[in-house]
Amino acid sequence: MTEKVAVPRAAFIQYPFGRQLGDVGDRKMQRKICDYMTDLLESAQGPNTHVHLPYEWPEPPHQTKWRPDLPPPVLLKRMKEEEEARNATR
Amino acid sequence: MVITKVDGFIFYPKQKERIEKLGSSDPTKTPWTPLSKPLLECRVTLVSTAGIFMKGDVSFDYDRERAEPSWGDPSHREIPRTAGQDDVEYSHLHIDTSFLAKDRNVAWPVDVFKDYESEGKIGSLADTLYSIMGYIPNFNPLIKRTAPLMIDKMKSEEVDAVFIIPV
Numbered sequence: 001m002t003e004k005v006a007v008p009r010a011a012f013i014q015y016p017f018g019r020q021l022g023d024v025g026d027r028k029m030q031r032k033i034c035d036y037m038t039d040l041l042e043s044a045q046g047p048n049t050h051v052h053l054p055y056e057w058p059e060p061p062h063q064t065k066w067r068p069d070l071p072p073p074v075l076l077k078r079m080k081e082e083e084e085a086r087n088a089t090r
Numbered sequence: 091m092v093i094t095k096v097d098g099f100i101f102y103p104k105q106k107e108r109i110e111k112l113g114s115s116d117p118t119k120t121p122w123t124p125l126s127k128p129l130l131e132c133r134v135t136l137v138s139t140a141g142i143f144m145k146g147d148v149s150f151d152y153d154r155e156r157a158e159p160s161w162g163d164p165s166h167r168e169i170p171r172t173a174g175q176d177d178v179e180y181s182h183l184h185i186d187t188s189f190l191a192k193d194r195n196v197a198w199p200v201d202v203f204k205d206y207e208s209e210g211k212i213g214s215l216a217d218t219l220y221s222i223m224g225y226i227p228n229f230n231p232l233i234k235r236t237a238p239l240m241i242d243k244m245k246s247e248e249v250d251a252v253f254i255i256p257v
Contacts, residue, residue, distance in 0.1 A: 001098070001109055001112075002256075004115065005115055006114070006115035006117045007120065008120055013096060014098075017102070017257055018189055018190060018197055019196045019197060020256075020257065021197055022195075022196060023189070024189050024192045025193055027195065030195045030199060030202055031205070034206075041125060041129060041253075042125060042129050047117070048117050052093060052095050052096045054094070056092075064101060065186055066185055068183065068186050072155075072184040072225070073155055073159035
């Protein structure tokens with residue numbers, strides 16, 4: 001999404017929503033990631049400068065908790081509409 | 091494994107098809123302001139999209155979002171840099187905010203940036219930090235009302251650079 005918006009500078013990381021800078025209590029990693037952000041601010045020479053951070057989240061994606069316990073309203077609405085569509089075809 | 095190109099959909103693959111259908115901005119029109127001085131002379135601020143607000147302040151309007159799921163609150167909140175971990179609420183209907191509630195630096199690096207300030211890596215962290223709530227399907231009010239308010243406040247505090255940390 002960020003690539004589509006075309007921002008001046010962006011650091012990308014393959015970490016889950018809500019823990020983009022690292023896990024709870026992991027100040028060392030949080031700082032490493034922020035170091036990338038600050039380095040990018042200083043080093044970028046022009047717009048659309050992107051950095052892809054090298055870190056992989058330690059848990060498999062399908063086991064990584066990032067969703068709230070209750071789905072957001074837009075997802076609940078979509079799920080309801082899909083169920084109604086399924087029921088209508090029976 | 092060392093990542094060389096981030097897969098932005100790895101935690102939410104169902105989003106990929108929808109996002110890829112969206113149009114893209116013209117990269118030749120990306121705004122650009124070079125950093126005018128070394129970072130160690132800069133005043134910086136932070137903007138989170140995690141729906142953070144001071145306890146006692148008005149919450150983001152989740153009642154309306156529940157009633158109108160295609161609407162998201164486009165307003166912002168100001169958070170003083172002096173606010174502690176537990177002085178704020180971390181609210182967002184689309185992500186699990188419990189990690190932020192335990193350690194704000196997982197996505198809101200206030201303490202990391204305070205360390206930077208005390209070490210002289212940055213000039214200073216601004217008095218005011220900011221949050222919006224990142225689900226804003228209609229972003230026109232964000233651009234036309236919210237962003238100008240935030241910018242005016244940042245200018246009044248002589249902020250040189252902003253770090254936006256989307257959740």
